[in-house]
Amino acid sequence: MTAIATPPVTEQKTTTAGPPRKYDAERLFNRVALGTLIAFALLWLVPLAWALATSIRPAQEVVTDPTNWFTANPTLAAYGDIFDAGKLPYWYANSFITSILTTVLTVAAASLAAFALSQTRFRTRRAAFVVLLAGIMIPGQVLMIPQFLALQSVGLLNTYWGVVLPQVPNVVAVFVFKQFFDGIPRELIDAARADGAGWLRTYRQIVMPISRPVISAVTIFVFVGVWNNFLWPLLVVTDPEMMTLPVGLTSVQDVFGVPYAQLMASAVLGAIPLLAVFLLFQRRIVEGIAGTGLK
Amino acid sequence: MATTTAPTKAPGRGDRWAGPGMLLPFALFYLVFLVGPLIYTVVAGFFDASLLKKGLGDFAGLSNYAAVLGDDEFWRTLGNTLWFTVLTTVPLVLLSLVLAILADRFVRGRWFFRFAFFAPFVLPSAVISLIFTFIYADQVGLAQQAAKWIGVDTPPSWLGDPDWAMISIAAATVWWTIGFNFVLYLAGLQDIPRSVHEAAAIDGAGPWQRIRHVIVPMLGRTTTLVTVLQAVASLKVFDQIYMLTMGGPDGSTRPSLQLIYDTGFVEGRVGYASTVSLLLFVVILLVSLVWFALVRRAEKER
Numbered sequence: 018m019t020a021i022a023t024p025p026v027t028e029q030k031t032t033t034a035g036p037p038r039k040y041d042a043e044r045l046f047n048r049v050a051l052g053t054l055i056a057f058a059l060l061w062l063v064p065l066a067w068a069l070a071t072s073i074r075p076a077q078e079v080v081t082d083p084t085n086w087f088t089a090n091p092t093l094a095a096y097g098d099i100f101d102a103g104k105l106p107y108w109y110a111n112s113f114i115t116s117i118l119t120t121v122l123t124v125a126a127a128s129l130a131a132f133a134l135s136q137t138r139f140r141t142r143r144a145a146f147v148v149l150l151a152g153i154m155i156p157g158q159v160l161m162i163p164q165f166l167a168l169q170s171v172g173l174l175n176t177y178w179g180v181v182l183p184q185v186p187n188v189v190a191v192f193v194f195k196q197f198f199d200g201i202p203r204e205l206i207d208a209a210r211a212d213g214a215g216w217l218r219t220y221r222q223i224v225m226p227i228s229r230p231v232i233s234a235v236t237i238f239v240f241v242g243v244w245n246n247f248l249w250p251l252l253v254v255t256d257p258e259m260m261t262l263p264v265g266l267t268s269v270q271d272v273f274g275v276p277y278a279q280l281m282a283s284a285v286l287g288a289i290p291l292l293a294v295f296l297l298f299q300r301r302i303v304e305g306i307a308g309t310g311l312k
Numbered sequence: 313m314a315t316t317t318a319p320t321k322a323p324g325r326g327d328r329w330a331g332p333g334m335l336l337p338f339a340l341f342y343l344v345f346l347v348g349p350l351i352y353t354v355v356a357g358f359f360d361a362s363l364l365k366k367g368l369g370d371f372a373g374l375s376n377y378a379a380v381l382g383d384d385e386f387w388r389t390l391g392n393t394l395w396f397t398v399l400t401t402v403p404l405v406l407l408s409l410v411l412a413i414l415a416d417r418f419v420r421g422r423w424f425f426r427f428a429f430f431a432p433f434v435l436p437s438a439v440i441s442l443i444f445t446f447i448y449a450d451q452v453g454l455a456q457q458a459a460k461w462i463g464v465d466t467p468p469s470w471l472g473d474p475d476w477a478m479i480s481i482a483a484a485t486v487w488w489t490i491g492f493n494f495v496l497y498l499a500g501l502q503d504i505p506r507s508v509h510e511a512a513a514i515d516g517a518g519p520w521q522r523i524r525h526v527i528v529p530m531l532g533r534t535t536t537l538v539t540v541l542q543a544v545a546s547l548k549v550f551d552q553i554y555m556l557t558m559g560g561p562d563g564s565t566r567p568s569l570q571l572i573y574d575t576g577f578v579e580g581r582v583g584y585a586s587t588v589s590l591l592l593f594v595v596i597l598l599v600s601l602v603w604f605a606l607v608r609r610a611e612k613e614r
Binding site: 042043046047050051053054057058059061062063064065067068071079083084125126127129130132133134137138139141142145149152154155156157158159160161162163164165166167182183185186188191215216217220241244245247248252262263264266267277280281283284287288291292294295299302303306307 | 327328329330331332333334335337338339341342344345346347348349350352353356363411414415417418423424425426427428429430431432434435436437438439441442443444445446447449451452453454457487490492495496498499518519520544547548550551554555569572573576577582585586589590592593596597600
């Protein structure tokens with residue numbers, strides 16, 4: 018993220034070696050580029066800012082003058098309404114619990130599998146890797162009917178496990194872990210093995226401690242993915258007290274109908290946890306995404 | 313693929329099962345929740361399976377396939393899905409490419425652009441839908457207001473007009489998800505060595521020429537990846553459509569996944585829905601394979 022961009026360098030180069038016309042072109046281009054970027058960035062912030070501005074306006078004002086941004090009487094009334102009407106604390110808790118459970122299981126199972134595929138040798142290793150990779154091509158949403166039937170038959174509808182278990186086999190997570198493990202020096206593993214450490218101990222005490230960056234990247238993208246998942250919890254959870262935040266939020270709309278201050282307040286309440294995660298872990302999220310398949 | 317060499321030490325006893333053993337927990341999840349359901353989907357497509365009865369029901373042979381392929385609604389939802397995919401993939405690839413190239417020129421303030429473009433991506437689709445329900449609302453919505461400001465006297469009902477509904481949903485989707493591609497492109501740009509920029513600059517190439525002849529071609533692999541990921545993601549669209557229009561008005565935005573959801577879970581026709589699932593899976597597979605084949609050929613010719 019701290020890499021040096023080209024413009025300062027090229028500007029120097031062109032001022033000393035190139036004709037002055039080039040330098041002007043470079044400067045003009047930079048100005049146009051910056052202007053375009055800022056215009057787009059502001060445009061991109063409008064919906065968020067508008068939602069926030071509307072959520073703190075008195076409901077009456079929103080009705081009479083909906084597109085006004087500013088209010089003389091900011092109020093948190095809409096937030097109070099949401100808390101009173103919905104089951105928001107439940108939804109936060111449910112989202113939190115299911116996301117944590119899924120993330121822990123995914124990171125554990127995927128990293129162990131990736132370690133086996135990367136460092137151990139067994140006859141069907143390559144075949145196993147190819148079969149796993151093929152799983153990337155299977156869109157999970159297309160399998161929702163049999164997944165639903167399976168969970169129904171073992172009585173896991175309306176439970177945390179029903180939300181969690183089908184989201185655990187995350188093939189991309191295995192792939193990302195394996196990419197990282199492949200880069201671990203062979204000597205490190207061999208030395209641990211020569212000292213008599215078993216594979217599991219090598220994994221736990223040698224490999225996992227040096228894999229912090231990739232663990233946090235996978236943790237964040239799995240967590241965000243599960244937190245935001247809509248279709249699957251919509252299917253398996255019907256009990257309002259078991260709903261995750263995204264599913265619960267859509268039921269708020271049914272309760273309030275049109276009042277937009279309340280709708281925007283629920284949007285803001287739904288956005289806050291993830292915006293916080295984003296601001297705290299910006300770099301890790303970006304690394305996680307950049308690592309999903311580029312290199 | 314692993315490039316490490318085989319261990320010099322002969323594996324001891326018990327080693328033979330270490331690899332498969334550590335693979336087992338993930339493999340179990342994989343078999344139970346991916347492979348098993350895939351097999352079930354294939355099988356159920358040949359039966360009159362129903363959500364209300366236990367078991368697969370009567371053997372139906374190819375009648376589900378005949379019914380689905382002869383169903384206008386199947387083709388219409390597939391058409392809607394493809395239309396949405398085109399409407400989102402094109403701007404999401406081109407615009408993110410342009411914005412990333414521009415942002416890459418500025419070190420200071422890059423965090424601001426990353427925040428502006430990427431922050432929406434981490435939000436749940438439910439939040440996006442709430443916000444855009446208001447933005448696209450008739451009379452009171454920001455989108456109609458903005459249209460009036462720029463001189464459109466009678467802006468369309470963004471979500472209520474069959475001609476505009478899908479476009480409006482696609483625009484919201486572009487706003488929501490562009491950050492992902494933006495970041496992939498920024499990562500791709502970081503991989504271009506600085507010497508390449510400098511060499512081009514010394515050769516007298518202006519910024520525009522450098523972008524056209526050096527940067528964009530060097531981002532070719534990223535563009536392939538971004539396009540395929542985007543197309544596959546768009547073919548699976550459901551959330552925002554379900555929440556913004558429920559597939560309406562008049563079915564004009566109903567995607568394939570909603571047809572599966574409605575026939576499978578609302579009407580309980582599991583056999584029929586399984587057939588649609590499998591056909592959608594085949595479409596997704598074909599799109600990615602065809603794209604990769606095209607790219608491979610283009611790369612060979614170069």
